[in-house]
Amino acid sequence: AVCGRCYEVPETMRTEVAAVEPAARATTSWGTPAVDVAAAVHAQLARLGVVDRQDTGVCTLESADHFSYRRDRTTGRLAGYVWIERPDGPGRETT
DSSP states (O other): OTTTTTOOHHHHHHHHHHHHHHHGGEEOOOOOOEOOOOHHHHHHHHHHTTTOOOOOOOTTTTTTTTTOOOHHOOOOOOOOOOOOTTTTTTOOOOO
């Protein structure tokens, strides 16, 4: 996702989003209102008890290796993966 340092939004949108998820409130690197989607998702997952979360730290706007409509103004595709591992380890049977 685009990071909170780059995801500029109108102040009213930032206020509305932060009212639902305070962790989403951000400011761009140039000082304007922003939303940090990844921070918001991580905060929500933490409240749900998900302890093993990883974030690549990649900003799609800043990374030439990732698609960004905001940067290139052309369409493209991204994919993400989410999985749940069993507490006793992946693929192990319990008896």
